[in-house]
Amino acid sequence: MRVRPADLGPLAGAARRAGQALSTPITLARQAGLIGAYARLAGWRTAPFLRWAARWDNLFQAGAGATRIGCFGPAPHVVWEVTQRCNLRCAHCHASGGPQAAPDELTTAEARAFVDQVVQAGRAGWGARILVFSGGEPLMRPDLLDLIAQARRGGLAVFLATNGVLLDEPLARRLKALRVGVVIGLDAMTPDLHDEIRGLPGAWEGAIRGIETCARLGLYFHLNVVATARNLDEVGPIIDYGNRLGAYSHFVYRFVPVGRGLEADALRLDPTQLGRLLEIIADRQRHGTAIVIPVALPEFWARALRERGMGDARRIEALGRSFPGCQAGRGLTYVKPDGAVWACPFTPAEVGNVRREGLEALSRRLEEAFAAPACPDAAGCPWGAVCGGCHACLGAGEPCALGVAGDTAAPRMAGESEARKDYG
Numbered sequence: 001m002r003v004r005p006a007d008l009g010p011l012a013g014a015a016r017r018a019g020q021a022l023s024t025p026i027t028l029a030r031q032a033g034l035i036g037a038y039a040r041l042a043g044w045r046t047a048p049f050l051r052w053a054a055r056w057d058n059l060f061q062a063g064a065g066a067t068r069i070g071c072f073g074p075a076p077h078v079v080w081e082v083t084q085r086c087n088l089r090c091a092h093c094h095a096s097g098g099p100q101a102a103p104d105e106l107t108t109a110e111a112r113a114f115v116d117q118v119v120q121a122g123r124a125g126w127g128a129r130i131l132v133f134s135g136g137e138p139l140m141r142p143d144l145l146d147l148i149a150q151a152r153r154g155g156l157a158v159f160l161a162t163n164g165v166l167l168d169e170p171l172a173r174r175l176k177a178l179r180v181g182v183v184i185g186l187d188a189m190t191p192d193l194h195d196e197i198r199g200l201p202g203a204w205e206g207a208i209r210g211i212e213t214c215a216r217l218g219l220y221f222h223l224n225v226v227a228t229a230r231n232l233d234e235v236g237p238i239i240d241y242g243n244r245l246g247a248y249s250h251f252v253y254r255f256v257p258v259g260r261g262l263e264a265d266a267l268r269l270d271p272t273q274l275g276r277l278l279e280i281i282a283d284r285q286r287h288g289t290a291i292v293i294p295v296a297l298p299e300f301w302a303r304a305l306r307e308r309g310m311g312d313a314r315r316i317e318a319l320g321r322s323f324p325g326c327q328a329g330r331g332l333t334y335v336k337p338d339g340a341v342w343a344c345p346f347t348p349a350e351v352g353n354v355r356r357e358g359l360e361a362l363s364r365r366l367e368e369a370f371a372a373p374a375c376p377d378a379a380g381c382p383w384g385a386v387c388g389g390c391h392a393c394l395g396a397g398e399p400c401a402l403g404v405a406g407d408t409a410a411p412r413m414a415g416e417s418e419a420r421k422d423y424g
């Protein structure tokens with residue numbers, strides 16, 4: 001005879017309540033385990049790691065509900081480009097941010113309905129508990145703070161990705177009251193270079209003012225840096241600067257030539273520069289006081305395993321479930337200003353629209369669309385399970401960074417499978 005939960009009467013209710021009560025500690029324990037494993041993998045020194053781990057926000061806010069860590073950090077999470085409008089005009093911008101809004105951006109009513117969808121998905125247990133408001137420049141959207149407040153009331157951990165220029169003290173205080181994590185883009189410690197990349201004199205001063213206001217007022221903040229051929233030597237000093245101010249993490253983006261970046265050939269990283277970038281990230285992660293997440297650079301995880309001499313296929317397969325490298329179809333949902341759903345900011349393959357469909361169906365479609373790894377050599381590469389290659393980079397003809405960081409005589413370009421034997 002099949003026993004239905006209702007037949008168990010009070011017992012079923014007690015079991016459900018116990019399950020609910022245990023779900024938070026179990027999730028937190030899982031997140032703590034994940035981050036501990038990450039630290040070991042990356043060779044993070046014990047003292048700086050413990051200092052970082054002792055900060056509760058790292059578990060509750062940045063790691064909210066995380067089951068995996070990869071490109072773009074914890075998964076699952078949702079990133080929403082709230083508008084294409086922007087006060088800057090960066091040479092590399094994948095979103096082609098500028099003075100104009102994108103055609104058909106979500107209205108306030110549609111935006112509210114979308115935020116509600118994310119809240120409901122998070123509550124249902126299968127969705128993300130983290131919502132990132134990005135852009136364009138999200139501070140150009142007049143209803144932004146109302147939407148953020150709605151997300152916070154719904155229990156989501158919220159982050160705001162901004163270029164920092166409009167981030168003054170009154171706004172920082174409001175964001176702090178809402179417990180919003182602030183992510184600020186900084187591309188150089190040299191003012192002229194940042195301004196050149198960002199397309200506006202004074203952009204550097206604005207970003208620094210925004211960052212230092214957040215630090216002074218005690219906001220939970222982090223830095224975004226885009227590594228290009230123009231600013232590679234600035235990446236380390238930016239991380240050091242953020243660490244001195246108390247940033248909890250750094251996202252180091254490999255420049256991906258998409259959007260307006262398609263026209264920015266001078267920013268492309270060559271194979272030697274990619275190898276150097278991997279070294280800078282690995283070094284700052286080992287010794288720094290904040291977590292460093294490589295974006296569009298899943299080869300970082302493969303490199304970490306190679307550094308540790310780990311080549312056991314079964315272990316690597318198991319690790320790949322927690323550290324999948326590329327997050328396309330593996331927990332990241334990227335929503336464009338008009339509601340179109342992409343796998344990530346750099347892969348313009350639309351699988352549907354939040355105006356017409358629920359997030360569950362859309363995430364399933366993302367999973368199906370990106371089930372196969374980007375790298376044609378992933379199956380033969382010992383570290384394929386923790387990398388998979390970057391769909392966007394390989395699609396844009398960029399080389400595999402691992403081929404250049406290692407001991408191959410000649411840099412390996414995407415698709416040159418004969419170089420596979422050189423991996424180990």
Ligand SMILES: C[S@@+](CC[C@H](N)C(=O)[O-])C[C@H]1O[C@@H](n2cnc3c(N)ncnc32)[C@H](O)[C@@H]1O
Binds near residue numbers: 093162185186
């Ligand atoms: C599109 S911006 C939106 C938030 C905000 N306007 C800012 O600039 O920080 C988000 C992040 O993506 C980075 N980014 C933009 N285009 C990129 C590209 N082609 N490759 C790598 N990163 C890029 C930006 O520099 C920024 O750090």
Ligand code: SF4
Binds near residue numbers: 098135137
């Ligand atoms: S990267 Fe950010 S600041 Fe720069 S143009 Fe794009 S949206 Fe604007």
Ligand code: SF4
Binds near residue numbers: 071072343
């Ligand atoms: S396609 Fe590239 S940038 Fe996008 S999630 Fe995968 S590794 Fe990251």
